[in-house]
Amino acid sequence: MNETFYQEMRRKGYSRRDFLKMCGLLTAVLGLEASFTSRIANALETKPRLPVIYLSLQECTCCAESFIRTAHPLLSELLFNMISLDYMETLQAASGLQAEEAKMKTMQDYKGHYLVVVEGSIPLNDDGIYCTIGGRSAKDILLEAAQNSVAVIAYGSCATNTCVQGAYPNPTGAVPVKNIVAHVPVIDVPGCPPIAEVIAGVIAHYLTFDRLPELTNLGRPKAFYNHRIHDNCNRRAFFDAGMFVENFDDDGAKQGWCLYKVGCKGPTTYNACAITQWNNGVSYPIKSGHPCIGCSEPGFYDNFPMYEHLAHVPITAMPFEPDKIGKWITGLTVAGVAAHGVATGVIKRLDKEPRKDEEAGK
Amino acid sequence: MAVQRIVVDPITRIEGHLRIEADFDNGKIVNAFSSGTTFRGLEKIMEGRDPRDAWAFVQRICGVCTHIHAIASVQAVEDALGITIPKNADLIRKIMTATQFVQDHVIHFYHLHALDWVDVVSALKADPKATSTLAQSISNYPKSSVGYFTDIQNTLKGFVGSGQLGIFANGYWGHPAYKLPPEANLMAVAHYLEALEWQKDIVRIHTIFGGKNPHPNYLVGGMACAINIDNDNTINMERLDLVAREINKAIDFVNQVYIPDLFAIGSFYKDWGFGGGVTNYMSYGSLADDKTRNTKDAVFPGGIILNRDLSKVMDVDPRDPEQIKEVIDHSWYDYTGDKGGRHPWNGETTVKYTGPKPPYQQLDTAGKYSWIKTPQWMGKSMEVGPLARMLVGYARGNDVIKTSVDGALQKLGVGKESLFSALGRTLARGLETKIMVDYLKTTYDALLANIKAGDSKVFEQSKWDPSTWPKTCQGVGFTEAPRGALAHYVKIDNGKVSLYQAVVPTTWNAAPEDQQHQKGPYEAALIGTPMADPQKPLEIIRIIHSFDPCIACAAHIIDVNTGEPLNDNHFFY
Numbered sequence: 001m002n003e004t005f006y007q008e009m010r011r012k013g014y015s016r017r018d019f020l021k022m023c024g025l026l027t028a029v030l031g032l033e034a035s036f037t038s039r040i041a042n043a044l045e046t047k048p049r050l051p052v053i054y055l056s057l058q059e060c061t062c063c064a065e066s067f068i069r070t071a072h073p074l075l076s077e078l079l080f081n082m083i084s085l086d087y088m089e090t091l092q093a094a095s096g097l098q099a100e101e102a103k104m105k106t107m108q109d110y111k112g113h114y115l116v117v118v119e120g121s122i123p124l125n126d127d128g129i130y131c132t133i134g135g136r137s138a139k140d141i142l143l144e145a146a147q148n149s150v151a152v153i154a155y156g157s158c159a160t161n162t163c164v165q166g167a168y169p170n171p172t173g174a175v176p177v178k179n180i181v182a183h184v185p186v187i188d189v190p191g192c193p194p195i196a197e198v199i200a201g202v203i204a205h206y207l208t209f210d211r212l213p214e215l216t217n218l219g220r221p222k223a224f225y226n227h228r229i230h231d232n233c234n235r236r237a238f239f240d241a242g243m244f245v246e247n248f249d250d251d252g253a254k255q256g257w258c259l260y261k262v263g264c265k266g267p268t269t270y271n272a273c274a275i276t277q278w279n280n281g282v283s284y285p286i287k288s289g290h291p292c293i294g295c296s297e298p299g300f301y302d303n304f305p306m307y308e309h310l311a312h313v314p315i316t317a318m319p320f321e322p323d324k325i326g327k328w329i330t331g332l333t334v335a336g337v338a339a340h341g342v343a344t345g346v347i348k349r350l351d352k353e354p355r356k357d358e359e360a361g362k
Numbered sequence: 363m364a365v366q367r368i369v370v371d372p373i374t375r376i377e378g379h380l381r382i383e384a385d386f387d388n389g390k391i392v393n394a395f396s397s398g399t400t401f402r403g404l405e406k407i408m409e410g411r412d413p414r415d416a417w418a419f420v421q422r423i424c425g426v427c428t429h430i431h432a433i434a435s436v437q438a439v440e441d442a443l444g445i446t447i448p449k450n451a452d453l454i455r456k457i458m459t460a461t462q463f464v465q466d467h468v469i470h471f472y473h474l475h476a477l478d479w480v481d482v483v484s485a486l487k488a489d490p491k492a493t494s495t496l497a498q499s500i501s502n503y504p505k506s507s508v509g510y511f512t513d514i515q516n517t518l519k520g521f522v523g524s525g526q527l528g529i530f531a532n533g534y535w536g537h538p539a540y541k542l543p544p545e546a547n548l549m550a551v552a553h554y555l556e557a558l559e560w561q562k563d564i565v566r567i568h569t570i571f572g573g574k575n576p577h578p579n580y581l582v583g584g585m586a587c588a589i590n591i592d593n594d595n596t597i598n599m600e601r602l603d604l605v606a607r608e609i610n611k612a613i614d615f616v617n618q619v620y621i622p623d624l625f626a627i628g629s630f631y632k633d634w635g636f637g638g639g640v641t642n643y644m645s646y647g648s649l650a651d652d653k654t655r656n657t658k659d660a661v662f663p664g665g666i667i668l669n670r671d672l673s674k675v676m677d678v679d680p681r682d683p684e685q686i687k688e689v690i691d692h693s694w695y696d697y698t699g700d701k702g703g704r705h706p707w708n709g710e711t712t713v714k715y716t717g718p719k720p721p722y723q724q725l726d727t728a729g730k731y732s733w734i735k736t737p738q739w740m741g742k743s744m745e746v747g748p749l750a751r752m753l754v755g756y757a758r759g760n761d762v763i764k765t766s767v768d769g770a771l772q773k774l775g776v777g778k779e780s781l782f783s784a785l786g787r788t789l790a791r792g793l794e795t796k797i798m799v800d801y802l803k804t805t806y807d808a809l810l811a812n813i814k815a816g817d818s819k820v821f822e823q824s825k826w827d828p829s830t831w832p833k834t835c836q837g838v839g840f841t842e843a844p845r846g847a848l849a850h851y852v853k854i855d856n857g858k859v860s861l862y863q864a865v866v867p868t869t870w871n872a873a874p875e876d877q878q879h880q881k882g883p884y885e886a887a888l889i890g891t892p893m894a895d896p897q898k899p900l901e902i903i904r905i906i907h908s909f910d911p912c913i914a915c916a917a918h919i920i921d922v923n924t925g926e927p928l929n930d931n932h933f934f935y
Contacts, residue, residue: 012520013513049526060914061377062425062576069562076555084526089374093477093533095903096370102531127719130401133379134371135722164422171403193576249821253588256595278574282566285573290586293418305412
């Protein structure tokens with residue numbers, strides 16, 4: 001850990017130009033102005049590579065699949081230049097005992113300096129028999145790894161809100177990471193899975209700025225979960241104009257109109273899909289014609305049926321001439337925030353509805 | 363020396379949590395037990411849901427097989443409701459299926475399987491010039507210069523020299539089971555990195571039609587991606603051009619990198635004939651309609667081969683309650699009443715865990731030892747996957763498959779018997795990737811031709827409204843996933859799911875033994891394999907990886923007891 005990031009890149013044959021190019025890409029993924037590139041370069045010139053332990057618990061591996069699709073930084077840049085991915089079942093060469101030894105070594109050698117990324121929920125029922133690795137329960141494994149970590153990133157909807165296995169009646173007693181880890185910071189990065197560049201961006205943020213990202217009131221990085229998909233949707237103008245897809249593949253669908261009436265959860269879902277988009281900015285569900293299913297929101301599976309909308313979301317078209325608004329704009333912004341709050345309130349009230357398993361005290 | 367129990371847990375470079383316990387005696391494995399150690403219990407969760415939502419739940423069975431479970435699900439519901447999807451939707455789904463096969467198989471070869479054959483540390487000793495000569499002798503891939511391989515080797519040297527080996531830490535480097543010369547190792551490491559970069563691009567085909575990957579979006583009755591070539595917010599020429607671009611890149615990558623590497627590496631290991639396993643093979647058939655499914659005209663024909671006899675092939679019907687049954691002799695489940703095998707229509711998943719309380723050292727393999735059930739065809743364990751597809755296609759006389767297999771055997775200078783091995787499985791996966799990438803192009807051309815002819819329909823509306831559905835109905839969606847035969851079964855009562863069951867490829871392959879000690883395919887494949895050092899399980903993971911395990915799929919996640927549908931007020935309508 002003595003060598004800096006930049007020194008290591010140079011030793012590996014990269015030029016300073018390559019290094020600055022990578023810094024530029026990092027700046028872009030973090031959503032910062034170009035002027036931040038030099039700060040990032042400076043940070044990386046003085047920082048060592050970060051050991052990362054990636055745990056796969058009760059999950060489907062969609063998060064790992066998303067992780068390896070990151071386009072900026074590329075996974076190879078992450079693996080060779082930014083982090084030391086010392087444990088990740090999906091990719092690591094060693095199995096069994098040798099895999100577990102690699103993890104133990106990192107926990108000992110880098111005590112207090114490594115990051116834990118968790119994919120998957122933790123099933124607590126029946127002594128944890130529903131997910132064991134090396135004969136140990138998911139809970140034991142998580143607690144051990146988290147104990148001396150810098151922070152734990154709960155990566156994906158399983159780790160942040162238990163995803164499908166936690167849907168009613170949650171047969172295995174799945175809980176999210178934050179219910180288990182209390183003594184180190186937990187950063188929720190939800191989505192099923194999260195966008196590839198998001199997890200890389202969160203790690204890069206920590207490496208670059210030497211601090212954990214600022215979080216929303218739900219414990220998610222503001223850089224990716226600060227706005228509703230609705231706020232940045234490419235079909236938003238049609239919502240405001242009252243132009244809706246009434247049925248799939250109808251004339252409205254062929255014009256690319258708003259999907260609200262076929263169940264779109266964009267108005268109640270906080271994620272970067274409409275901004276960052278998927279698979280290096282190609283598209284996102286709404287752009288490709290399917291309503292958002294709300295996969296980054298807690299309990300989203302119990303907020304279905306998928307093709308009906310949950311609650312009334314008011315149209316917010318402005319009946320004003322923009323040129324005449326002038327100083328009223330501040331007031332309108334406040335009104336906009338209030339409308340935004342109404343939408344948020346809808347989903348939150350739903351969350352407060354007790355589910356049967358909670359009523360049963362599970 | 364007494365029989366020694368080897369435990370490998372976790373088996374890494376797979377999807378999910380797999381544990382292998384093997385008995386080692388006199389230099390080789392004499393018995394083996396395969397255990398899936400995760401269970402998510404979605405069966406109860408599916409009860410009472412809207413069948414049009416089912417795909418989104420069961421897609422989350424697995425993020426690696428992210429597309430194919432959703433396809434099997436929408437097909438099962440469409441089968442139950444009697445919906446025929448429009449031609450464009452069918453072609454788009456087939457393009458997405460082929461995309462998944464190509465992407466998944468390439469990732470498997472380089473990122474999940476290659477390190478069983480390729481010694482990363484040995485690559486440090488390679489001569490970049492000789493590596494370049496080797497690379498140019500087997501392929502016209504442009505990235506093959508001395509400078510290119512020198513750069514890769516320098517990166518690797520720095521990485522290893524840093525002492526932080528990351529994902530390569532504690533690997534089995536220097537193990538005597540590695541046979542490649544340093545130059546082949548360096549070439550393979552370079553292509554490991556190239557494949558990593560390429561795989562993120564081909565999935566953009568899913569993103570165009572399904573909005574994202576992993577876990578794209580689907581629709582009962584067709585697809586949601588409206589086609590309007592004269593609109594800016596729909597499938598238009600720009601979107602289709604991006605699909606074409608990715609298809610062309612995929613064709614190049616498979617032909618210039620994957621296939622040449624497969625033969626180059628395979629030629630050094632062709633004498634390592636272990637890992638054969640059970641001698642029965644099954645394919646449900648894929649990319650065909652019901653008329654052609656069990657004939658040579660399907661892209662991947664369906665059928666059954668017994669005892670490695672390629673002169674006979676039998677038809678398979680997943681609907682037939684006599685053919686497909688699941689037993690639970692060694693699985694942590696119980697059946698009410700009759701404890702024998704059950705067809706998925708009568709499936710039941712009642713948990714009965716009898717294993718040790720964690721933390722534990724060893725499973726009781728005389729009793730129940732896995733979350734995975736044991737599916738059987740006519741009472742026999744069957745291997746499913748690329749090898750099964752190639753063998754069934756070969757036996758059916760499918761010209762494309764026959765030419766592909768014969769050509770490969772000739773090129774390697776080996777006979778058909780070599781197919782019945784870990785390497786045979788790995789070879790079959792590569793051969794079908796080549797078939798799939800060509801299919802991807804012809805299907806894309808068919809989609810364009812159909813749109814050009816004036817058809818833009820992607821969705822069948824007539825049976826979308828639940829009021830048009832029968833009071834009760836049932837359906838099955840069966841196909842081939844990258845890892846093998848896949849079937850989803852659904853029963854619908856009063857507009858809600860009352861039974862849902864998926865019998866998935868890795869359930870077939872990773873199954874525990876049955877009451878008569880008939881071993882599952884993983885188990886059978888391990889028995890008889892010599893190991894250089896029982897503490898270093900390289901030979902075990904090499905054989906297990908040749909099946910491409912997917913344990914989240916396998917641990918019988920989705921099946922529903924027929925029962926009272928949930929009260930509607932459980933959901934927030």
